[in-house]
Amino acid sequence: MPDFTSRLKQFRKASPLSFRLLAWILLFSSAFTLLASGIQIYSDYRTDLDQIEERMQVIESGYGSSLTRSLWALDQQSLQTQMEGILSMPDIDHLRLKIEPDSELVMGERPRHSDTLVHSFKLTHNGDRPIPLGELTITADLERVYSDLHRRLGFIVGTQFFTVFIVAVLILWIFRHLITRHLTAMADYTRDLTLTNLSRPLRLDRPDTPSNRHDELGMVTEAINGMRERLNEDMERREKDADEILKFSKAIDQSPSSVLICDRHWKVEYANRKFSQLTGYAPKDIIGRHTSSIIEQGLENRQAQQLWQSVRLQVQRVGVWQGEVNNVRRNGERYWEQLVVTPIKDVNGDITGYLILGEDISIRKRYEQQLLRQANYDILTGLPNRMLAMDRLKLALAQARREENQVGVMFLDLDNFKHINDTLGHDAGDTLLVEAARRVSSCLRGTSTVARLGGDEFLVILPGMTGPEAPGQVADRILETFASPFLLSGQEVFVTTSIGIATFPTDSDDSGTLLQHADAAMYEAKRNGKSAYARFTPEMGEISHERLQMESLMRKALELGEFELYFQPIVDTASGQAVTAEALIRWNNPTLGLVMPDRFIPLAEETGMITSIGEWVIGEACRAASRWRELGGFDVGVAVNVSPRQFRDPGFTNTVKRALEITGLNASLLELEITERLILDNTIETAEILRQLDHYGVRLSVDDFGTGYSALSYLKSYPFDTLKIDKSFIQDVLTETDDSSLVRAIINMAHSLGLNVVAEGVEEEAQTYFLQTEQCDFSQGYYYSRPLPESAFMDWLRTGKR
């Protein structure tokens, strides 16, 4: 018994549903069985009672009349027999016949217990009148009925309970086999289900048939497996998401841009590594702080408020803010940062935070500022350049229009700059420009602008002038500051400047035209002898125009063969015999007519065209000298002018060499005339070029001697053969004693240095006597011949003398 109880407990624990089912089946089956059995037993009991009652009725109807007759006849024997017959009937245990008036006949044994059924009926003789004879009382014993009842009840209940129990166990087994064990398996499966074994599906221990698949267990299994697969997919997705998130978080952390992530209230939630590197703040220093306190550190309160306001408004309205902020690092160092601020939104589009990306643009900013400076300022002098100058001029004109006053525009050009640059080198030229810029600036007040337009050209803008005299006063001051020498490459050099002035609104109300007018006036100042200033007059406009026209015509002149060489003889002073001819260029232009070198050589030098023109001259001169020899047998050399720019050209010596080679002219018949100013440049290059030319056997002469600043002693350093005294000394040699003594001194010193002397500009016979007396070797001038076209020159040679 204890064994069964413990098993029952186990079963109850292991299979609560089955146990409960069993209990309910037993309860309901028992109740139902009891009810059915009760009804059945009661029905049997009623049938037994009805049979007994029926039997009593049968006795009354069957024995009533016979008993009455026996009683009437007082036939005791018959009475007894009849009563014994009745008593032998089943269940009838006791008969009592009450005989009138007062006797009775009793038969059988009266049952001692109370479970009896009593039936009485009167015995009456029916004659004329009914005579009551007695009454028979039949007592039936119900014990048999009850014992039958008990027996049947026990049997029915017993068999029913057994049946119910067997059926219940059967149902239970079926239920357990078909359902609960699977439910238990599902429970075990789901209990054991973890994220690590999601790949193992739930399989029930039953055949995988279509009907099984579609029953409730199949559906639950499918649902569980579906859930498992979804979980599995979710897990895989999550793992992937986690990988992605890790990747992104690493990317953000290692991003080359600084990254700040803030919450909805602009409180910092995250700062990446770059942010810390950029600002010097560790994440712990700034997490939880308001963003405004971080990105506005370099600003004043009001600026910071404005910036913050605009950031917030723009991010809300436009969805992005970007700008450049001059921020401060933790160590106080300033830096430029490019910021981009954008909102972070959730799936509903609600802002959950903000993303702030920053990039250190200090280098770019510096570069931009440098570019801006380069774009607007001249690097060498630090002065505004042409672009900025023109802007300032336009501004000054606009202001003058409003305030109805005047603007002075001054165009400055250093008179000797090209020469100094060519002779003393570019470093000296640069020093000169810087110093010139300083001197010009020192003559101006605050509102004025001095700018370098390029090369040696400067522009001065004098805004807000009330009268026309101011530019003249400023120009005088500038000319004065140029009076003292400049120290260039250790030498004191005098440099002058020419200034052209144009005034707004008198000369023009347009900035470009004003500049052109000032430029034209500057040329006029140069023409008037340099180191001077000139105000613009309408006639100057034409000159400036002519200069432009000449430049464009000259560019095509070589190609069109418009240049021509004239030749002027240089004669032996003593004999008057031509020894050399100076080649002098002329330009025959259909528009300009015959243009003399003084008009176009300076322009050719300025524009650089002198290099190609000079090359042509050397080639043509050598060809001509060869022709004279070949055609006329004249042993006459040719002298060619070489301008400083041409002389410095890297290909110059080659040009000379090539011309000699091509024409076959003896190098000693070619003389190169180099101006005295070029010798001022005692650089190694100049000496080297002269040495190389000397090496070729070319003769070298110093032209225009006396006009420069060189001392005769300088000439010793160079391989010169001839010295040409400038015509300005020869012209007055008979009238000016200074000039005659100077010419005499030059001739003597030149001879002492082993140099031949040529006197230029000899126009009168008397001059020839002076030069003969002073033993000047050679002479050149109109007295002998003007420069002549080649054919005329050859004629001159043929005829011998002037």
Ligand SMILES: Nc1nc2c(ncn2[C@@H]2O[C@@H]3COP(=O)(O)O[C@H]4[C@@H](O)[C@H](n5cnc6c(=O)[nH]c(N)nc65)O[C@@H]4COP(=O)(O)O[C@H]3[C@H]2O)c(=O)[nH]1
């Ligand atoms: N008043 C006066 N003048 C006289 C007399 N005799 C000669 N002349 C002029 O004096 C100039 C002499 O040449 P320069 O001093 O080298 O001066 C030359 C020279 O520096 C330059 N030049 C001429 N041709 C060339 C050339 O092919 N190349 C270069 N680079 N310069 C040249 O142009 C300058 C002027 O040349 P041109 O007009 O031909 O002027 C020539 C000539 O015509 C005279 O008795 N009285």
